[in-house]
Amino acid sequence: MAKYNIATIYGDGIGPEVARSSVRVLKNALGSDALHFEELPGGAEHYVDSGEVLPEDTFTACRDMDAILHGAAGLPGVTYEDGTEVGNDLHLLLRFKLDLYANMRPVKLLKGVTSPLAAFRDGGAIDYIIVRENTEGLYASRGAGVVLRGEIASDSLIVTRKGTERVARFALNVARKRNGAPRDGVSRLTVCDKANILRSFAFFRGICDEVSTDFPDVEIDYAYADAMTVHLVKKPDFYDVIVAENMFGDIISDLGAVTVGGMGVSPSGEIGDNHALFQGAHGSAPDIAGQDGASPVATILSSALMLDWLGERHDDTNLVEGANRIRNAVNAVLSAGEFIPRDLGGSARCSEMTEAICRALD
Amino acid sequence: MAKYNIATIYGDGIGPEVARSSVRVLKNALGSDALHFEELPGGAEHYVDSGEVLPEDTFTACRDMDAILHGAAGLPGVTYEDGTEVGNDLHLLLRFKLDLYANMRPVKLLKGVTSPLAAFRDGGAIDYIIVRENTEGLYASRGAGVVLRGEIASDSLIVTRKGTERVARFALNVARKRNGAPRDGVSRLTVCDKANILRSFAFFRGICDEVSTDFPDVEIDYAYADAMTVHLVKKPDFYDVIVAENMFGDIISDLGAVTVGGMGVSPSGEIGDNHALFQGAHGSAPDIAGQDGASPVATILSSALMLDWLGERHDDTNLVEGANRIRNAVNAVLSAGEFIPRDLGGSARCSEMTEAICRALD
Ligand SMILES: CC(C)[C@H](C(=O)O)[C@@H](O)C(=O)O
Ligand SMILES: CC(C)[C@H](C(=O)O)[C@@H](O)C(=O)O
Numbered sequence: 094m095a096k097y098n099i100a101t102i103y104g105d106g107i108g109p110e111v112a113r114s115s116v117r118v119l120k121n122a123l124g125s126d127a128l129h130f131e132e133l134p135g136g137a138e139h140y141v142d143s144g145e146v147l148p149e150d151t152f153t154a155c156r157d158m159d160a161i162l163h164g165a166a167g168l169p170g171v172t173y174e175d176g177t178e179v180g181n182d183l184h185l186l187l188r189f190k191l192d193l194y195a196n197m198r199p200v201k202l203l204k205g206v207t208s209p210l211a212a213f214r215d216g217g218a219i220d221y222i223i224v225r226e227n228t229e230g231l232y233a234s235r236g237a238g239v240v241l242r243g244e245i246a247s248d249s250l251i252v253t254r255k256g257t258e259r260v261a262r263f264a265l266n267v268a269r270k271r272n273g274a275p276r277d278g279v280s281r282l283t284v285c286d287k288a289n290i291l292r293s294f295a296f297f298r299g300i301c302d303e304v305s306t307d308f309p310d311v312e313i314d315y316a317y318a319d320a321m322t323v324h325l326v327k328k329p330d331f332y333d334v335i336v337a338e339n340m341f342g343d344i345i346s347d348l349g350a351v352t353v354g355g356m357g358v359s360p361s362g363e364i365g366d367n368h369a370l371f372q373g374a375h376g377s378a379p380d381i382a383g384q385d386g387a388s389p390v391a392t393i394l395s396s397a398l399m400l401d402w403l404g405e406r407h408d409d410t411n412l413v414e415g416a417n418r419i420r421n422a423v424n425a426v427l428s429a430g431e432f433i434p435r436d437l438g439g440s441a442r443c444s445e446m447t448e449a450i451c452r453a454l455d
Numbered sequence: 456m457a458k459y460n461i462a463t464i465y466g467d468g469i470g471p472e473v474a475r476s477s478v479r480v481l482k483n484a485l486g487s488d489a490l491h492f493e494e495l496p497g498g499a500e501h502y503v504d505s506g507e508v509l510p511e512d513t514f515t516a517c518r519d520m521d522a523i524l525h526g527a528a529g530l531p532g533v534t535y536e537d538g539t540e541v542g543n544d545l546h547l548l549l550r551f552k553l554d555l556y557a558n559m560r561p562v563k564l565l566k567g568v569t570s571p572l573a574a575f576r577d578g579g580a581i582d583y584i585i586v587r588e589n590t591e592g593l594y595a596s597r598g599a600g601v602v603l604r605g606e607i608a609s610d611s612l613i614v615t616r617k618g619t620e621r622v623a624r625f626a627l628n629v630a631r632k633r634n635g636a637p638r639d640g641v642s643r644l645t646v647c648d649k650a651n652i653l654r655s656f657a658f659f660r661g662i663c664d665e666v667s668t669d670f671p672d673v674e675i676d677y678a679y680a681d682a683m684t685v686h687l688v689k690k691p692d693f694y695d696v697i698v699a700e701n702m703f704g705d706i707i708s709d710l711g712a713v714t715v716g717g718m719g720v721s722p723s724g725e726i727g728d729n730h731a732l733f734q735g736a737h738g739s740a741p742d743i744a745g746q747d748g749a750s751p752v753a754t755i756l757s758s759a760l761m762l763d764w765l766g767e768r769h770d771d772t773n774l775v776e777g778a779n780r781i782r783n784a785v786n787a788v789l790s791a792g793e794f795i796p797r798d799l800g801g802s803a804r805c806s807e808m809t810e811a812i813c814r815a816l817d
Contacts, residue, residue: 209688211573231612231653238654244616246658250593250600252608287702291593292600296608318702322684322710323717326571340649340680344706348684355685 095129097403097412098158102151104136104183106377107387107443108164114389114447115162115396118422121451122415123400131158135183136166137377147186155187160399161370163187164392165377185235187370188227193363194256195263196225196342197398198374200329200349203358205427206437210326210352219353220274221332224264225342227363229256232339252293252338254300261304263364264336268311271333283314285321285337285345297338321345325352350374357387357436360394362402369402371395385442388434393423393450422453457491459765459774460520464513466498466545468739469749469805470526476751476809477524477758480784483813484777485762493520497545498528499739509548517549518730522761525549525734526754530741547597549732550589555725556618557625558587558704559760560736562691562711565720567789568799572688572714581715582636583694586626587704589725591618594701614655614700616662623666625726626698630673633695645676647683647699647707659700683707687714712736719749719798722756724764731764733757747804750796755785755812784815 101116103109116130133151140146146166155161166183187193202208202219213219231250238248261282268280284301286294298315305313316324318341324331325348337345350359356375363370373391381387397419404412426432432449433439441449463478465471478492495513502508508528517523528545549555564570564581575581593612600610623644630642646663648656660677667675678686680703686693687710699707712721718737725732735753743749759778766774788794794811795801803811 207573209573210571211569211576212571214573234612234654235652236654238612240654240658246614246655248612248653248655250596250610250612254606287705290597291610292596292598292602293608293610296602319705319709322706323713326688326710326713327717341706343649343681344684344703347681348688348710351685351688355689 095126096409097127097160098129098131099399100133100151100155100158100161101130102133102135102155102161102163102166102183104164104166104377105138105168106165106379106382108136108166108377110164110382110385110387110443111373111389111392112162112164114443115392117447118393118419118450118454119396119400119415122419122454123411127411127415130162137168137171137183141171146181146183152187152190155370156191156368160403161187161368162396162399163370163372165372165375167377168379184370184372188363191365191368191370192228193365193368193370194226194228195260195364196227196346197267197362197364198223198225198346198349199360199398200353202353203424203427205424205430205433206354206358208352208354210329213329213352218330221329221349222267222271222334223342223346223349224260224267224334224336225346226256226260226337226339227342228339229253230339230341250291250293250338252297257297257300258304261301261336264334265305265308265311268334269308273333279333280311281314281333282311283316283332283335285316285318285335285341287318287341288315289317294338301336318345322348325349346374354437356391357434358390358394360391360398362395362398364402369399371399385444386435387443388436389443389446390423390427390434393419418454419450421455422450425453426450457488458771459489459522460491460493461761462495462513462517462520462523463492464495464497464517464523464525464528464545466526466528466739467500467530468527468741468744470498470528470739472526472744472747472749472805473735473751473754474524474526476805477754479809480755480781480812480816481758481777484781484816485773489773489777492524499530499533499545503533508543508545514549514552517732518553522765523549523730523732524758524761525732527734527737527739529739546732546734550725553727553730553732554590555727555730555732556588556590557622557726558589558708559629559724559726560585560587560708560711561722561760562715564715565786565789567786567792567795568716568720570714570716572691575691575714580692583691583711584629584633584696585704585708585711586622586629586696586698587708588618588622588699588701589704590701591615592701592703612653612655612700614659619659619662620666623663623698626696627667627670627673630696631670635695641695642673643676643695644673645678645694645697647678647680647697647703649680649703650677651679656700663698680707684710687711708736716799718753719796720752720756722753722760724757724760726764731761733761747806748797749805750798751805751808752785752789752796755781780816781812783817784812787815788812
């Protein structure tokens with residue numbers, strides 16, 4: 094019997110291809126019995142068919158199983174009751190219902206991938222992690238803002254002490270664990286905000302400061318969100334871990350991703366105290382769905398994050414080793430250059446990438 | 456007697472050097488009688504000395520004169536009554552008091568300047584304008600958010616119909632005037648928002664759509680703020696004019712700037728119906744102040760924007776020609792490569808750059 098149950102939602106567009114690819118790599122990395130994958134319906138297409146984006150049984154399984162592996166959800170033109178495209182998006186619903194407060198987005202330039210930044214083309218130097226607060230900030234208002242008499246619209250940016258403390262602690266622990274990786278032996282947490290303009294951001298910064306006193310081994314650094322974009326282009330090699338409010342985190346995560354090759358190589362883990370969801374940083378890309386043309390790399394790297402998280406939580410070194418073997422295999426394939434996915438300028442199909450990565454597992 | 460009075464605030468740090476440099480270039484470009492520069496006190500140092508950041512007389516002059524030329528204001532550690540570093544910043548005060556609702560940030564890669572983006576190093580292809588809404592959005596709350604019992608902080612994002620209509624119309628007019636420059640003959644306005652998540656952004660987008668029906672010659676395009684960062688790195692050559700809410704505009708303006716060489720070459724104009732303030736996009740950089748090491752390029756290019764605005768407003772072709780001569784001179788100096796400011800990797804001093812640009816005026 095499998096030790097861990099993985100709630101697996103394929104979702105829309107390229108979701109099924111890339112999620113199946115990850116399942117295959119996970120089975121090859123750990124043996125077919127380590128994980129049980131429970132396939133669950135959900136997403137925009139399911140909503141069109143059934144009127145439900147996140148069926149009750151899917152939600153229950155996500156809540157009760159050990160982790161969630163997700164392909165991608167959402168289809169252009171499918172809007173929900175609240176009139177927005179994502180207000181009731183599967184992924185957002187799970188994020189909030191399961192209180193997945195830390196959205197972890199590693200930004201790492203892999204060998205074999207070319208950065209669009211001229212000074213960092215050769216790889217290696219870009220290696221940091223963005224921790225986006227994932228449950229409040231501007232997203233507290235998602236779909237719930239007001240429009241008064243068609244004249245004035247308003248949304249609220251909400252920063253709570255509890256919400257900030259827990260994400261700051263999460264980020265500081267990530268920094269502590271990296272132990273000064275990659276470069277200079279200094280663990281550093283950069284707080285990205287606009288504390289010079291808004292009180293809620295000054296509050297956010299102040300709480301990060303407070304929590305950081307428990308982490309004397311982690312240096313604290315600050316960047317305003319506007320200046321942050323400059324730094325991530327000019328000196329990405331300076332950064333170790335960055336923590337940001339939800340909307341700022343959303344924005345800088347995508348900027349980070351493009352500097353290391355884009356969404357197609359960017360994993361994401363949305364982590365709470367008791368639940369976590371893993372999926373590539375990209376969307377469902379329905380325009381290329383079903384053609385075996387998507388890159389499974391981001392989802393595969395996300396599934397390695399899943400093993401990190403499960404392994405640490407259950408003190409299971411088998412999983413942690415599996416995560417490292419998956420990352421090594423992805424690195425080996427990309428740096429060998431024979432199989433390169435289309436979004437990185439190559440021509441390898443999703444299935445070819447998957448097989449190459451499975452072969453590279455040692 | 457000079458035809459136009461320019462309220463000139465040198466401000467802090469490198470402000471005086473770069474503003475004096477621009478005054479010199481303006482005098483050389485137009486003849487010494489065209490503009491009268493009224494030097495006015497204000498800024499963080501003035502606040503420390505006198506308790507006033509924006510003296511009443513300075514404000515009155517800014518309000519009553521034809522345009523405002525500003526060096527830079529603000530000093531680290533100087534905080535105002537509201538406890539923030541910029542809540543009462545000279546520049547923010549003028550922005551709000553004079554209702555300078557359109558913050559225009561041209562993003563153009565000049566010959567002789569190297570982009571950090573590998574695919575755009577050779578110049579020319581990046582040439583767009585960001586129009587940032589400058590009086591509402593998240594900045595409606597500047598310094599005025601609330602912190603409840605030390606537990607919950609909140610700020611409001613406010614988008615009004617009137618505020619959005621006027622900035623959308625401004626941006627559409629900019630696009631119309633560019634007439635498809637630089638590339639494909641298509642005038643395009645990209646609305647940057649997060650309409651998929653927040654009602655206020657959906658409202659913003661809807662009003663931009665409405666106003667755009669008066670501009671059938673301008674194509675409408677949309678980008679979510681997170682994806683926008685990816686586009687500005689991957690395909691900056693696609694963009695013509697971008698309009699964004701205040702905070703998003705702040706963030707993407709800096710990202711745009713770094714792709715074309717940074718704040719030191721990035722001009723800015725903050726424009727209302729009856730007043731306008733021009734200054735470089737950079738800050739006061741007190742660490743390099745008084746050493747003749749700052750680049751005057753951003754301020755000089757901002758003063759060309761000032762001439763554009765004044766010239767159009769007063770139907771004065773002399774000013775418009777002056778603006779073009781200044782831009783041509785800056786381009787000539789940078790592309791010749793003999794004088795390159797320090798922030799672009801050269802060693803030319805502020806005074807040397809200024810003289811070289813004056814000599815290059817034809
Ligand atoms: C699709 C959208 C709801 C989502 C977000 O804004 O959080 C996406 O951009 C992300 O980063 O997961
Ligand atoms: C200094 C600060 C108040 C300002 C802003 O946030 O608007 C700056 O970033 C700008 O872009 O002018």
